[in-house]
Amino acid sequence: MDERDLKRVVRDVIGTGQTLDDCAVIPCSGGLLVATTDMLHETTDFPPGMTGWQIGWMSAAVTLSDIAGMGARPGIVLLAVGLDRGERLREILIGAKACCDSCGAELAGGDLDAHRELTIVSSGIGFADTGWVVRRQGAVPGDLICITGPLGRAQAALEGYADYSRALLEPIPRVREGTLLARAGVSSMMDISDGLVISLYDLLEANACGYSVDSGKLPLLEGVHAEKSREYSLFGGGDFELLFTCRPDLLPLPDVSCIPIGVVIPEQRVLVDGNDVPCQGYLHTWNHDDAGE
Amino acid sequence: MDERDLKRVVRDVIGTGQTLDDCAVIPCSGGLLVATTDMLHETTDFPPGMTGWQIGWMSAAVTLSDIAGMGARPGIVLLAVGLDRGERLREILIGAKACCDSCGAELAGGDLDAHRELTIVSSGIGFADTGWVVRRQGAVPGDLICITGPLGRAQAALEGYADYSRALLEPIPRVREGTLLARAGVSSMMDISDGLVISLYDLLEANACGYSVDSGKLPLLEGVHAEKSREYSLFGGGDFELLFTCRPDLLPLPDVSCIPIGVVIPEQRVLVDGNDVPCQGYLHTWNHDDAGE
Numbered sequence: 001m002d003e004r005d006l007k008r009v010v011r012d013v014i015g016t017g018q019t020l021d022d023c024a025v026i027p028c029s030g031g032l033l034v035a036t037t038d039m040l041h042e043t044t045d046f047p048p049g050m051t052g053w054q055i056g057w058m059s060a061a062v063t064l065s066d067i068a069g070m071g072a073r074p075g076i077v078l079l080a081v082g083l084d085r086g087e088r089l090r091e092i093l094i095g096a097k098a099c100c101d102s103c104g105a106e107l108a109g110g111d112l113d114a115h116r117e118l119t120i121v122s123s124g125i126g127f128a129d130t131g132w133v134v135r136r137q138g139a140v141p142g143d144l145i146c147i148t149g150p151l152g153r154a155q156a157a158l159e160g161y162a163d164y165s166r167a168l169l170e171p172i173p174r175v176r177e178g179t180l181l182a183r184a185g186v187s188s189m190m191d192i193s194d195g196l197v198i199s200l201y202d203l204l205e206a207n208a209c210g211y212s213v214d215s216g217k218l219p220l221l222e223g224v225h226a227e228k229s230r231e232y233s234l235f236g237g238g239d240f241e242l243l244f245t246c247r248p249d250l251l252p253l254p255d256v257s258c259i260p261i262g263v264v265i266p267e268q269r270v271l272v273d274g275n276d277v278p279c280q281g282y283l284h285t286w287n288h289d290d291a292g293e
Numbered sequence: 294m295d296e297r298d299l300k301r302v303v304r305d306v307i308g309t310g311q312t313l314d315d316c317a318v319i320p321c322s323g324g325l326l327v328a329t330t331d332m333l334h335e336t337t338d339f340p341p342g343m344t345g346w347q348i349g350w351m352s353a354a355v356t357l358s359d360i361a362g363m364g365a366r367p368g369i370v371l372l373a374v375g376l377d378r379g380e381r382l383r384e385i386l387i388g389a390k391a392c393c394d395s396c397g398a399e400l401a402g403g404d405l406d407a408h409r410e411l412t413i414v415s416s417g418i419g420f421a422d423t424g425w426v427v428r429r430q431g432a433v434p435g436d437l438i439c440i441t442g443p444l445g446r447a448q449a450a451l452e453g454y455a456d457y458s459r460a461l462l463e464p465i466p467r468v469r470e471g472t473l474l475a476r477a478g479v480s481s482m483m484d485i486s487d488g489l490v491i492s493l494y495d496l497l498e499a500n501a502c503g504y505s506v507d508s509g510k511l512p513l514l515e516g517v518h519a520e521k522s523r524e525y526s527l528f529g530g531g532d533f534e535l536l537f538t539c540r541p542d543l544l545p546l547p548d549v550s551c552i553p554i555g556v557v558i559p560e561q562r563v564l565v566d567g568n569d570v571p572c573q574g575y576l577h578t579w580n581h582d583d584a585g586e
Binding site for chain 1: 294295296298299300302303305306307311312317319321322323324326328329330331332333334336337368369371372373374375376379380382383386387390399400401402403404405406407408409410412414416418420
């Protein structure tokens with residue numbers, strides 16, 4: 001079964017209402033709660049050389065980024081940690097707490113277990129006023145497609161550009177930007193986890209319109225050849241910027257970096273420089289050899 | 294590092310405020326949220342022969358039981374599922390949804406991942422009015438110690454008493470009982486996950502008093518020798534009953550089965566039939582062989 005089959009199973013069993021967005025949304029005495037959970041484990045998510053502190057930071061960051069993608073304020077993060085070696089716990093927790101602190105969230109506990117492979121699941125709760133949560137659904141033709149910062153840096157780091165390794169190993173969840181964008185009234189939003197093009201396809205799934213990106217508007221990565229930079233920006237994973245759509249007259253926004261990279265179109269297609277682009281990203285390149293398991 | 298060392302690390306880094314109870318507690322517009330997360334995985338939590346449906350049920354049940362242990366109403370459950378084989382997903386989700394439905398909770402999504410060993414983390418959010426959450430802290434000498442039902446059944450099933458296998462494989466979270474007990478004003482509460490004696494030690498840690506249990510008051514398990522029954526009830530894990538303390542004049546309570554099994558004492562000790570009893574439970578007995586990993 002591939003990922004698409006698995007998604008279909010999920011939607012068969014629990015419906016589509018809560019599964020289209022970065023978080024589930026629950027009404028709660030006059031406001032809204034958002035909630036999300038993310039599983040990370042050593043062989044696929046923690047590149048060799050990543051410190052325990054960075055593993056902890058990353059584990060909290062993926063969840064805080066999902067909350068940011070809804071435009072919500074993070075409340076708490078819980079970590080379920082399956083440890084291969086108990087000695088790793090302290091640095092992981094310190095890193096996770098640092099990331100939570102940086103976003104105004106509380107690391108509020110979790111669960112500990114022994115596991116053959118280091119496995120961390122972070123779950124988070126965020127808060128929003130009713131009407132101020134931004135979903136993937138909501139774009140209309142004519143809206144601008146924007147990002148909150150340069151893309152492709154995490155991928156560049158994976159490809160050996162050491163200057164970008166911090167972007168890969170200590171990504172910054174765009175919590176401040178998410179809440180400001182929600183308040184400004186952007187029409188749809190998500191965090192870019194698996195790459196820009198894959199994220200545009202995720203938006204496509206939730207909307208009756210399409211997305212046309214001008215790759216010339218993607219910021220070039222300093223020190224990376226222009227063609228590679230464009231490729232990493234379109235298809236590279238690991239960036240924690242936000243992807244959103246908004247009416248053109250909404251920009252510029254004070255206090256948020258918003259980079260327009262294209263426009264929402266009536267046809268349900270994802271175009272880059274006028275050409276259809278397939279739904280693809282890079283595979284993680286740090287996979288350990290699973291053979292023999 | 295043993296479990297005690299690991300707990301110390303957690304409390305060093307994130308403090309004790311949120312780590313003493315079954316759930317973290319967060320104020321939320323006039324009420325309280327409770328949140329919890331639990332990691333389960335094949336080698337230690339899913340006995341051979343357990344169906345996918347039961348694995349799903351169990352995964353939701355552990356989290357719903359933690360919410361019940363606080364006296365809160367469950368809202369949503371999220372599942373992060375690390376799958377060894379995609380084919381297992383559907384039954385797992387159907388089982389988890391059945392358990393959520395039975396408790397009035399919504400299975401609201403989660404995360405999917407590939408994993409060498411089936412690993413499921415369920416996270417849950419519950420709601421309570423301010424003042425109606427019950428914590429582990431709160432017992433006073435003279436309070437009764439009570440349970441919501443017979444203990445030791447899951448352990449009996451593990452020891453081969455097939456009549457009790459449903460108690461082991463499809464435990465019922467005591468959500469209804471938990472909310473009724475909270476409303477009645479019990480003084481402290483938790484769910485019994487790892488065994489009665491271990492749970493009493495957990496309560497000890499949160500209180501300035503002790504616990505004296507009369508093993509003659511533990512309901513005997515039909516078909517199990519009295520001595521074994523007593524042993525399973527004291528030390529066996531896997532039961533999802535609630536353990537609580539309350540003023541003697543609070544009982545009986547309409548609509549909740551409350552079995553008094555002892556009394557809260559001023560000395561910080563755990564006594565069974567007047568004798569100190571060590572902090573111990575059974576080890577899981579279905580552990581696969583981890584050698585060679």
